[in-house]
Amino acid sequence: MKSTETARATEAFEFATASYLVLIGNQSATNLLELEQGLADCSDASIFYHTFQSLGRHHFLTEGFSNDFAQWVLGSCNRPALAERMASLDIRDYVSLAELRSDLRRVVAEYCRANAAIGSQSAFETFYFCESAEERVPLGHVAWTLEEFRDGLKDLSHGSLQFHFIASRLRLHLRTNDFSQWLSRELGLAALARQIDQIDIYTTTLDSARNAIIRLVEKELAR
Amino acid sequence: MTQAPPAPPTHIASLDDYTNVVSSGEIAELRALAARLHGRSVQMVNSTAVGGGVAEILTRMVPLMQELEITVRWDVITGGEDFFAITKAFHNALHGESFKLPDESFQTFLDYNAQNRARLRFGADFTMIHDPQPVALIDARTAHEGHWIWRCHIDLSQPNRKVWGFLEPFVHRYDGAIFSSPSFSRRLPIPQYLFYPSIDPLSEKNREIEPEIIAQTLEQFGIDASRPIVTQVSRFDRLKDPIGVVRAYQIVKRYADCQLVLAGGGATDDPEGGAVLAEVREAAGKDADIHILDLPPWSAVEINALQRASTIIVQKSLREGFGLTVTEGLWKKKPVVASAVGGIPSQVIHKHTGMLAHSIEGTAFQIRLLLGNPAIAQRLGERGHEHVREHFLITSDIRRHLTLFLHFLREN
Numbered sequence: 360m361k362s363t364e365t366a367r368a369t370e371a372f373e374f375a376t377a378s379y380l381v382l383i384g385n386q387s388a389t390n391l392l393e394l395e396q397g398l399a400d401c402s403d404a405s406i407f408y409h410t411f412q413s414l415g416r417h418h419f420l421t422e423g424f425s426n427d428f429a430q431w432v433l434g435s436c437n438r439p440a441l442a443e444r445m446a447s448l449d450i451r452d453y454v455s456l457a458e459l460r461s462d463l464r465r466v467v468a469e470y471c472r473a474n475a476a477i478g479s480q481s482a483f484e485t486f487y488f489c490e491s492a493e494e495r496v497p498l499g500h501v502a503w504t505l506e507e508f509r510d511g512l513k514d515l516s517h518g519s520l521q522f523h524f525i526a527s528r529l530r531l532h533l534r535t536n537d538f539s540q541w542l543s544r545e546l547g548l549a550a551l552a553r554q555i556d557q558i559d560i561y562t563t564t565l566d567s568a569r570n571a572i573i574r575l576v577e578k579e580l581a582r
Numbered sequence: 583m584t585q586a587p588p589a590p591p592t593h594i595a596s597l598d599d600y601t602n603v604v605s606s607g608e609i610a611e612l613r614a615l616a617a618r619l620h621g622r623s624v625q626m627v628n629s630t631a632v633g634g635g636v637a638e639i640l641t642r643m644v645p646l647m648q649e650l651e652i653t654v655r656w657d658v659i660t661g662g663e664d665f666f667a668i669t670k671a672f673h674n675a676l677h678g679e680s681f682k683l684p685d686e687s688f689q690t691f692l693d694y695n696a697q698n699r700a701r702l703r704f705g706a707d708f709t710m711i712h713d714p715q716p717v718a719l720i721d722a723r724t725a726h727e728g729h730w731i732w733r734c735h736i737d738l739s740q741p742n743r744k745v746w747g748f749l750e751p752f753v754h755r756y757d758g759a760i761f762s763s764p765s766f767s768r769r770l771p772i773p774q775y776l777f778y779p780s781i782d783p784l785s786e787k788n789r790e791i792e793p794e795i796i797a798q799t800l801e802q803f804g805i806d807a808s809r810p811i812v813t814q815v816s817r818f819d820r821l822k823d824p825i826g827v828v829r830a831y832q833i834v835k836r837y838a839d840c841q842l843v844l845a846g847g848g849a850t851d852d853p854e855g856g857a858v859l860a861e862v863r864e865a866a867g868k869d870a871d872i873h874i875l876d877l878p879p880w881s882a883v884e885i886n887a888l889q890r891a892s893t894i895i896v897q898k899s900l901r902e903g904f905g906l907t908v909t910e911g912l913w914k915k916k917p918v919v920a921s922a923v924g925g926i927p928s929q930v931i932h933k934h935t936g937m938l939a940h941s942i943e944g945t946a947f948q949i950r951l952l953l954g955n956p957a958i959a960q961r962l963g964e965r966g967h968e969h970v971r972e973h974f975l976i977t978s979d980i981r982r983h984l985t986l987f988l989h990f991l992r993e994n
Contacts, residue, residue: 380986387764416972494988496615
């Protein structure tokens with residue numbers, strides 16, 4: 360078996376980034392019932408924007424709720440119990456937006472049924488459904504080995520980290536990320552791949568996540 | 583004595599200078615995005631070359647885009663005093679005020695747009711028209727290919743129907759419209775995009791400055807550096823509620839020793855600004871701890887120093903566009919207490935990147951809270967800084983523009 364230091368992938372890891380254009384939709388919600396309806400009607404891209412991308416946009420906030428729906432329910436509707444339930448839906452558990460949408464809707468619907476008088480109460484601020492369009496751009500550098508992979512990580516932007524580490528779950532339709540998939544498939548480093556995948560993206564910033572990945576890779580290289 | 587503006591800075595920042603502010607990876611990404619747009623051309627059109635947020639952004643954005651090897655031209659429309667009186671009335675009406683000019687004003691507006699259409703050259707791959715003043719230039723589109731985008735920097739949530747009814751058909755003919763906040767947008771039949779305005783972290787107003795400059799500025803204005811300073815930077819305009827700030831300060835003063843700085847301009851060239859300034863001075867009375875500074879437009883370094891010297895930055899607006907003074911305060915790692923209006927909630931995420939308030943009493947309470955809890959204030963300031971770094975710097979703004987252009991190319 361080749362050592363970690365010399366192992367070379369058959370297929371290189373291609374570092375890329377995604378830049379997102381935010382589109383303002385024509386849907387909005389001024390109360391919880393309208394939120395429920397909006398969750399039913401909005402596009403998949405809108406669900407993605409307000410959950411997966413919200414996590415990336417606000418990665419530097421390691422407290423508070425990491426999806427826009429939960430944040431609005433707390434901040435504008437003052438419903439912490441519902442907000443907690445919505446925030447507890449971990450995007451890492453989902454491989455399709457349809458499932459995530461369904462669970463978000465269910466949680467809001469259950470709350471509105473149990474609290475009939477609250478559903479139509481006006482929120483302090485309106486929720487605007489937005490969505491994003493992705494422009495993927497290869498960065499022009501690749502990694503064939505673990506060392507090259509570590510070097511590539513060092514200068515990676517937040518956009519690129521978000522693309523490979525967070526948004527990739529949906530693209531892959533797997534409960535993993537680009538980094539872990541490549542390490543496992545190409546270099547046979549299943550344990551390292553698993554450790555990287557276990558980094559808690561809800562409680563770390565993107566910079567800390569990057570540093571944690573680099574530390575794990577360096578530990579592997581030092582073995 | 584007439585004050586003269588200082589000479590412009592001799593060093594113009596290049597993209598590489600920004601690697602000290604954002605990561606080198608972010609700048610590399612801008613280059614990667616721009617590489618796919620080499621040979622493409624962009625035309626920016628607005629109504630003023632100096633003064634105002636749009637000109638300030640374009641002054642920096644155009645050379646940086648050129649450095650990315652995109653051909654960018656910036657044109658400014660011209661017009662007589664009658665034209666700008668009409669566009670000022672449009673501006674106010676689009677913010678919800680009544681429109682009192684005669685109906686002929688609409689034709690005058692169109693005539694000036696036609697003159698500019700005849701004078702300017704069009705034909706760029708991407709033509710970006712800023713704000714309502716040049717909106718009718720879309721009439722030039724029939725003769726030219728390319729994508730036309732309307733960049734609206736103002737809040738259109740509650741426009742005067744007559745004025746919006748006149749402008750809206752022009753907007754419908756663009757390929758897309760850009761707004762600074764979802765709450766500023768309208769239901770339109772064209773795609774609407776969210777672009778936050780931005781600040782330049784290397785500009786005179788925002789760059790790091792030496793402690794001596796801060797000390798000198800405080801001395802110049804007679805402000806005590808040893809006691810807490812609460813500051814609002816805004817022109818003297820009722821919508822910025824400077825009297826509300828004085829009232830909030832007066833409540834705070836019952837509990838904590840502090841000074842208030844109200845720094846702004848607009849009092850010398852705006853009759854209403856002069857009246858507001860007089861009202862603020864009256865409200866302040868003889869309190870020596872209230873510093874009312876009517877600054878000339880070229881006071882960027884002084885504003886920078888005052889913001890950096892402040893313990894808390896306040897923006898107690900009654901209505902607001904995006905509120906770039908909030909962005910500036912957050913960038914300087916200051917705890918910000920601001921009204922939940924306009925684009926401010928996009929910047930101040932309550933209890934995370936600052937404190938939102940909805941009244942004089944609420945503003946006073948949040949100031950008291952932060953004066954009494956420096957650790958909370960520091961944490962808010964640090965997060966606010968990161969929030970700005972991520973979303974509200976010129977580099978992010980350029981990235982959004984490049985992404986939009988790529989999006990249009992792919993869609994077509």
